[in-house]
Amino acid sequence: MSRFLVTTLVSVLTAALGTGVPAYADYSQHPEATRFVTDMVEQHDFDAGQMRAWMAEAERQDSILEAIARPAERTRTWAEYRPIFLQPLRVTRGVEFWQAHREAFERAQATYGVPPEVILAIIGVETNYGRTTGNHRVLDALTTLAFDYPPRSPFFRRELEQYFILMREQKQNPLAFKGSYAGAMGFGQFMPSSYRNYAVDFDGDGLVDIWNNPVDAIGSVANYFAEHGWRRDGLVAVRARAGASLQRGAKEDWNRIKPPERTVKDWHKRGLVPIFPLPESTPANALALEGDFGEEFWLAFHNFYVITRYNRSHLYALAVQQLSIAIKTAMETTS
Numbered sequence: 001m002s003r004f005l006v007t008t009l010v011s012v013l014t015a016a017l018g019t020g021v022p023a024y025a026d027y028s029q030h031p032e033a034t035r036f037v038t039d040m041v042e043q044h045d046f047d048a049g050q051m052r053a054w055m056a057e058a059e060r061q062d063s064i065l066e067a068i069a070r071p072a073e074r075t076r077t078w079a080e081y082r083p084i085f086l087q088p089l090r091v092t093r094g095v096e097f098w099q100a101h102r103e104a105f106e107r108a109q110a111t112y113g114v115p116p117e118v119i120l121a122i123i124g125v126e127t128n129y130g131r132t133t134g135n136h137r138v139l140d141a142l143t144t145l146a147f148d149y150p151p152r153s154p155f156f157r158r159e160l161e162q163y164f165i166l167m168r169e170q171k172q173n174p175l176a177f178k179g180s181y182a183g184a185m186g187f188g189q190f191m192p193s194s195y196r197n198y199a200v201d202f203d204g205d206g207l208v209d210i211w212n213n214p215v216d217a218i219g220s221v222a223n224y225f226a227e228h229g230w231r232r233d234g235l236v237a238v239r240a241r242a243g244a245s246l247q248r249g250a251k252e253d254w255n256r257i258k259p260p261e262r263t264v265k266d267w268h269k270r271g272l273v274p275i276f277p278l279p280e281s282t283p284a285n286a287l288a289l290e291g292d293f294g295e296e297f298w299l300a301f302h303n304f305y306v307i308t309r310y311n312r313s314h315l316y317a318l319a320v321q322q323l324s325i326a327i328k329t330a331m332e333t334t335s
């Protein structure tokens with residue numbers, strides 16, 4: 001019996017027994033993927049036979065479905081999350097990466113207004129400066145999530161579409177690239193749409209390569225921030241003290257992932273004061289986090305919000321901010 005017949009029988013039986021989603025031999029037979037192929041042919045002029053061949057190569061990965069169901073940001077407290085990214089080795093390697101690419105960091109700051117330590121912290125948190133860019137085939141990750149993860153299938157279907165267009169633009173083979181379980185790629189873990197929209201050729205060699213080229217990666221992360229509203233010399237976050245009179249108000253006032261609407265003055269009135277003086281008119285959100293020594297309070301400013309545009313998590317943004325300060329401090333003492 002052919003593999004096709006066996007898997008077809010298995011899927012019929014699985015469906016008949018009601019044990020869950022029917023399993024398809026590969027994505028060339030999956031009905032959603034079939035519709036996707038038709039759309040790619042009609043909307044973007046891809047070759048139908050080539051698209052079907054790629055879909056036949058794509059493999060559903062259960063490990064990806066398990067991984068997306070439990071991202072670290074949603075299951076860990078700040079006390080648990082922080083040490084993952086603030087290890088001394090990650091700081092040391094940040095300094096090394098800075099020293100290795102000084103010119104690119106200076107040019108990125110001049111061009112986009114984003115300081116080196118922030119770009120470094122992003123690349124450090126995302127991939128340990130390009131060391132861990134992911135072991136999943138991007139094609140498998142995006143097809144699995146586009147066609148077998150209903151909660152976010154519209155998002156991943158769009159990213160899969162962008163991935164094929166990116167591959168065509170870059171004259172690359174869609175089977176050849178690896179990334180995270182979500183299909184994020186390269187030093188800065190860009191999704192395909194971000195790659196197409198924000199990645200730049202920062203060393204001027206005619207290629208936009210954030211998979212292997214650290215200089216392009218540096219410029220691309222800085223450009224991403226600039227395009228998402230980063231303010232040159234703007235604040236990110238400052239630790240705050242809460243008096244006994246702290247008026248907490250509604251729970252949803254805290255840890256917001258939105259542009260700040262209140263100001264330092266508003267928080268001051270409610271009993272929350274930054275540890276060093278700031279203009280009272282500065283727009284700020286407030287964070288209350290479970291830290292090593294009990295509850296920690298922070299005021300988070302516009303540029304903090306911009307960091308959450310990279311990854312929608314206040315723990316992520318605060319880890320980036322703290323790593324950036326650690327790297328800058330270490331750089332100042334070594335150079």
Ligand SMILES: [Ca+2]
Binds near residue numbers: 207209
């Ligand atoms: Ca380049």
